[in-house]
Amino acid sequence: QVQLQESGPGLVKPSETLSLTCTVSGGSMSSYYWGWIRQPPGKGLEWIGYIYYSGSTNYNPSLQSRVTISLDTSKNQFSLKLTSVTAADTAVYYCARRLPVAGLFDPWGQGTLVTVSS
Amino acid sequence: DIQMTQSPSTLSASVGDRVTITCRASQSISSWLAWYQQKPGKAPKLLIQKASNLQSGVPSRFSGSGSGTEFTLTISSLQPDDFATYYCQQYKSYPYTFGQGTKLEIK
Numbered sequence: 001q002v003q004l005q006e007s008g009p010g011l012v013k014p015s016e017t018l019s020l021t022c023t024v025s026g027g028s029m030s031s032y033y034w035g036w037i038r039q040p041p042g043k044g045l046e047w048i049g050y051i052y053y054s055g056s057t058n059y060n061p062s063l064q065s066r067v068t069i070s071l072d073t074s075k076n077q078f079s080l081k082l083t084s085v086t087a088a089d090t091a092v093y094y095c096a097r098r099l100p101v102a103g104l105f106d107p108w109g110q111g112t113l114v115t116v117s118s
Numbered sequence: 119d120i121q122m123t124q125s126p127s128t129l130s131a132s133v134g135d136r137v138t139i140t141c142r143a144s145q146s147i148s149s150w151l152a153w154y155q156q157k158p159g160k161a162p163k164l165l166i167q168k169a170s171n172l173q174s175g176v177p178s179r180f181s182g183s184g185s186g187t188e189f190t191l192t193i194s195s196l197q198p199d200d201f202a203t204y205y206c207q208q209y210k211s212y213p214y215t216f217g218q219g220t221k222l223e224i225k
Contacts (some may be wrong), residue, residue, distance in 0.1 A: 047215070106164075109161060
């Protein structure tokens with residue numbers, strides 16, 4: 001079965017760029033969408049965006065000016081870049097597979113905490 | 119954006135109880151609603167899609183209902199493994215949005 005694992009720095013300085021990678025194992029990335037969702041400590045979930053295996057993307061308008069999601073199918077990976085981060089971007093970041101016919105996410109990675117602090 | 123509002127925010131219940139969580143959308147989302155279960159320190163798990171369709175492997179004590187703007191998640195007989203936080207999510211339109219969560223606690 002498909003499994004996802006996030007990786008990347010756990011600490012990012014304000015105004016810098018947050019970069020995370022999600023590695024997909026146990027299945028092909030073809031014909032699926034691959035997304036990012038975040039959860040600030042003690043708060044609810046926020047959808048960040050997703051990328052289709054063809055490379056097309058869709059972002060949350062609230063983050064669109066700062067977000068880039070990219071794909072490397074040769075490595076079975078997709079990545080998130082979030083620029084000009086502030087403390088409000090501190091969150092657990094999850095990668096997840098979006099189902100082909102609907103905007104549902106299943107499965108999810110275990111999540112990685114990224115703290116924005118100097 | 120479509121706002122999703124869950125109630126209650128916290129629910130205290132006992133093993134064996136029947137519990138219901140409500141999710142309201144700020145505009146009609148037809149049946150494009152999902153429910154997720156999240157345990158502390160873990161990723162959310164998809165339970166129900168299209169308001170009432172159980173994912174494979176989800177116990178039948180879970181059920182979902184509703185359409186339009188009002189939805190419910192019901193657990194017919196609470197088991198110890200069910201104490202967690204539950205989130206609804208609309209996928210009718212972008213951006214996808216989630217409810218703020220309902221924490222189900224042991225009484």
